[in-house]
Amino acid sequence: RGMAAAAVLLLLLLVAGPVPGRAGAGRERRDALREELLLSPLPTGDVAATFQFRTRWDADLQRGAVSHYRLFPKALGRLVAALGVRELHLALTQGFWRTRFWGQPPLQAPAGAELWVWFQPTVTDVDRAWKELSNILSGIFCASLNFIDSTNTVTPTASFKPLGLANGTDHHLLRYAVLPREVVCTENLTPWKKLLPCGSKAGLAVLLKAERLFHSSYHSQAVHIRPVCQDASCLAVSWELRQTLTVVFDIFSSGQGKKDWSLFKMFSRTLTDACPLASQSKVYVDISPKNKEKELLEVTPPPTSVHEAVVQGDKKTYAVYDLLSPSLFNTSRSLNVQLKWKRPQDSSEMPVPVLHAQRYVGGYGLQTGDICTLIYNTHPYRAFPVILLETVPWYLRLYVHTLTIITKGKENKPSYIHYQPAQDRRRPHLLEMLIQLPANSITKITIQFERALLKWTEYPPDPNHGFYVGSSVLSALVPSVIAMKDVDVEQSPLFTSLFPSSDGSSYFVRLYTEPLLVNLPTPDFSMPYNVICLTCTVVAVCYGSFYNLLTRTFHVEEPSRGGLAKRLANVIRKFRGVPPL
């Protein structure tokens, strides 16, 4: 009887057991990790490596308490839920992407730190949420994002549309800030790597070693969180976290004379396996032939497949190494992709990107100056509009009546201007313009500014270094040479699917110009006490003179009976018998 009871209990447990498990499995959300590395040789002989790690989680972080985090990092998930964030884009960059020589970037970021966030419409106090968010992110990424305050935050109206799902775009829910003075170093890389599901122990992230990554001319790491459609019917929302890292190795900083690259030369590591948690792990090498000739580049070992796609309006060919395919690690236990140039690069062959820009400060002296932006449209026959966003700190007082836009010698009036003047010590200037760029033209935009004298406590520790002006942002739909087919987001490589494309004839590009370094006149920092004394002395001179003239009256001078010395002398003279003074 005891045995029968035990058997019944066991049976009950066996029946009841899987049920919570099944219900649990039903409550469990599916999440997936895809990782990829894109190696693209640049026209100048340098090579750019772009890592992308995408975690997609079919959970609604806004609604319902999610407590079980698997691949999606808990720090960011709780941040999104608690502060009502709809989209978050944070980039930390060191160096400048030279669009003119390196071509259109897959994902560019301005020098320093850039943070732009769309909040949910349910957030009532967006400024407070923004401040909390920047402080929390400052802690998570060990970056001084806590310096983001109202003096460097703006609300653009046209430049930064949501990249994920959005219904309604009230731009009051958007905040954008850039800290051009921020530096990126190992302390920022380590917490970024920690957010990856495999950390830096397996998969593509083993290549991310700080001593090689920061020995480069451009290093940009970014975090993008946005809601996306779960499938084509878009009935449910899933959250996507993309962590991207772009690094450009050049011959000079890596200290080698030849232009042949390999994973070992670049990262001093090779790939040994894919991340076990990843559903896809690929390395793409751009082997597109230039000028429709044979390939310039030879890659070893032979790739698992070749992928052709139209990326940024151009037909490109990629050699693909699938780290999850069993055939890859058959011959050797590590994968060291090597790129060899078949014939020397000819500098005259360097293709010029369709859209690129430059910005510099003109003028002399510490009183005034002007900001000049040159935008180049090198497309031979197509004109297209570009939105320019400039954020200038309040201490460079812009004069918008001096704004001139000249294209091909004639004035070019922008079709949309949004200008928000700065308020001293409270908010920066915001200038957004929609400018039409004619085909094959250079557009010069000039605006004059006046440099303010700040209070001595408002200068940074090295005041004569100058003040940084953040990069201006150019957003454009550039017409593409080849029509792009609408492809399934899930099947295409990650580097083609960050920016949604509305139609196949143009692709979205966001470019950043150089940050500027501007000197301001400085007071003498050693003089506060002296200045206070001297100025108060001048005021006291006036007060004293007026006090005398107002309170005293003229009198005839009485002869004085002499001071003490005279009287004493007279006493001594009396004793001597000599007449007194």
Place this chain on the structure above:
Amino acid sequence: MAAPLVLVVLAAVTVRAALFRSSLAAFIAERVEVASPLNAWKRVVEGLALLDLGVSPYSGAIFHETPLIIYLFHFLIEYAELVFMITDVLTAVALYLAIQDFNKVVFKKQKLLIELDKYAPDVAELIQTPMEMHYIPLKVALFYLLNPYTVMSCVAKSTCAINNSVIALFILATIKGSAFLSAVFLALATYQSLYPLTLFAPALLYLLQRQFIPIKLKSKSFWLYTMQYASLYLCSLVVIICLSFFLLNSWDFIPSVYGFILSVPDLTPNIGLFWYFFAEMFEHFSLFFVCVFQINVFFYTIPLAIKLKEHPVFFMFVQIAIISVFKSYPTVGDVALYMAFLPVWSHLYRFLRNIFILSCVLIFCSFLFPVLWHLWIYAGSANSNFYYAITLTFNIGQILLISDYFYAFLRREYYLTHGLHLTRQDGTEAMLVLK
């Protein structure tokens, strides 16, 4: 008298027109001594451009002019040069007519006091004669129109010229005895730059004198007239401010104009004392010293009113001078206004003690301002202390000039009542001291 005045006006207009057409116009317009954040022409143009873009000019920190200036220049921006030349001429003519009337009043009062035997017997050489007073109005107009400070201010199209002309019209209205017009122009002047509020006291004293109302605190007619004048002034001020509200349908201009004047957030260098003081101020004491410096402009009024209640026009001169030295954003245009009055007190020349040194100081400082600015901002071989030092010297020069004239004025008054040749009790020549 009209013909010489017309000649002077023509000469002044020619000089200004010549400078407008030359390359010096752009150079002068950039000078910080001539154009301050409150009255620079560049900022007026910027404000109008912002209005065209659909943004309120007061939403930023560039434009600190009153809505009246927006009204005025919205229609007259094409003729800006002409407007400023006409303003200068208007100021000069107003001062000319005012001083002409004032001379008549001075002469009448002098005659009365001589007949009443209020003067000592041996002061004949101190009495002003119509002969020497004949050319004073012309000299005043000349001093104003051909003063290099005024010319530079006009060529730079600084709205200080408009403020000066409003004050000059106020002086004319006061001296002519029209309380209503005087109150209206004073309200306008206060509305434009806030500090002329202190000119209420001398205007009131003059009008009371003109109405032969004795200035006694117990007198009913004194209080009645004061209330009348004060209510006229306040009503016109309220009307002007309400009209300004209807321009842009907002009260934004009040913090932008008056908040700016009083709290001095912009530290652009100028010829005044505020900028470097607040650039080097410890943050903790900033509010305290702003209050102290602003009170400093206003608090000389009551003591001066008590001392100079018999001489309200001299009081007005001293008050205008104090405003020009201690206001938050002074320019040379403000200095030119009180300098225009110096010919009126030319009979005090023999009692001035330091006039040579002070005029040298003022002239040298005026030449050194652009030199040291260039060395600091463009050459980079000097620093802000050099420019600050010249600012201090210039202000000390101005302060000592005003107090010297005050001393000379009081001394002449003493001599008039006590006689010119003073002797001590034992018969030897006496010295006069201030005790």
